[in-house]
Amino acid sequence: MAGRGRQAEAARNDIRLLEAAHEVFTTQGFDAPVSAIAKRAGVGMGSLYRRYRTKEELLQRLCVIAVRRVVEAAEDGLAESDPWEGLAVYVRRCVAARSGALAPVAGTIEVTDEMLSATRHAMELAGRLVARAHEAGVLRADVSTLDVSLLVEQFSRPAPRPPTGTDHHVRERLLAIALDGLRAPGATPLPGDPPSTDWYEGRWGTTS
């Protein structure tokens, strides 16, 4: 065993718990049973509920971590010298992590300040990534940052069944197709207007 004593085991459990929660929630949706997470983490319910006093608390913690990963993906994208590759890296990483699957939870649980600021940061970086691609003329002019975010969301929707390796592989193919569709110039103009920021932010407000 790496680490020593019960505290080390607790710390390890915490990590395995977050990984399991990410896997379960993003693939099965937020109404997945907590017991499924405990089982996947190889941890008892008691240990889970000692660390997180409620399902909502676990979800909040998970969201912060997930958004941090999006920020990292955006930073890595900006670090790419080629504007197109930078955007593509960002989108691929987000979809691989199923970042979009966590977005709809915001309407279900209370949004902490930590979640809010992390999300703002992520959106700002994504905006820069898109702007840079636009300026370089490699991204079709009629797509907005929100379109890109929504594309990620569309591709990270929970599957009706537990995804296999082949499922993952298929999704990469479809994403490659969509990425090609993002390149400038677009073959056919996009229908309607780009989605408004108001709508995007207000989407999680009205629970009705």
Add this chain to the structure above:
Amino acid sequence: MAGRGRQAEAARNDIRLLEAAHEVFTTQGFDAPVSAIAKRAGVGMGSLYRRYRTKEELLQRLCVIAVRRVVEAAEDGLAESDPWEGLAVYVRRCVAARSGALAPVAGTIEVTDEMLSATRHAMELAGRLVARAHEAGVLRADVSTLDVSLLVEQFSRPAPRPPTGTDHHVRERLLAIALDGLRAPGATPLPGDPPSTDWYEGRWGTTS
């Protein structure tokens, strides 16, 4: 009122029931409560369960009708003189009807002969649509019929929230992007091999 008497009302109820079931199941998933369908149709539970003896029976009937719609979409696509427009019409119609959302149900309920033959017919027509586009050189060479079907499936996944008009509009934009990505020649080759037919058909078999 159009029609006369209780029998006319029963017939009307049947139609409203199927429309409501389509709407509810495709947007909320198959574990949506039957009562939600009855409510949306403006019909009591009693009337619903007189017409369909079980939830599974309703689902089976619904699947047959949904696949028929796919067949119609494919026929209309083949009726188009332009091979690309034909394929695009087919995909757009399928996504608008959320046809892909019904596919995963096959692993949950018993597949009737009617469902099976209708599905085979639909797949055959879709294959012709794709082959025609390939021959005309308007569809990128590295996408298969299965890729197209899976793209439709991806875009008809149930949303975590009841979709608004704007949601619908946004999905059309994303679909337009993906359709552009399908056109020949692809900007970047698709990763990996196209999905195999065995995998596609076996996907609904193993429930584990």
Add this chain to the structure above:
DNA sequence: TATTTATCGGAGCGATTCACTCCGATTAGC
């Protein structure tokens, strides 16, 4: 109009599932 009779619609029932708790078993630290 009075009576019959098929249909309508929703309250209620048993089964299932879920978030969460409680407690005996286990093991690190001394």
Add this chain to the structure above:
DNA sequence: GCTAATCGGAGTGAATCGCTCCGATAAATA
């Protein structure tokens, strides 16, 4: 070997779902 903290899962109360049962309603008939 003793103590005390942690682990893990069976158990609890509440909520939900599929489905049934039955009083209310209105078409059909004389």
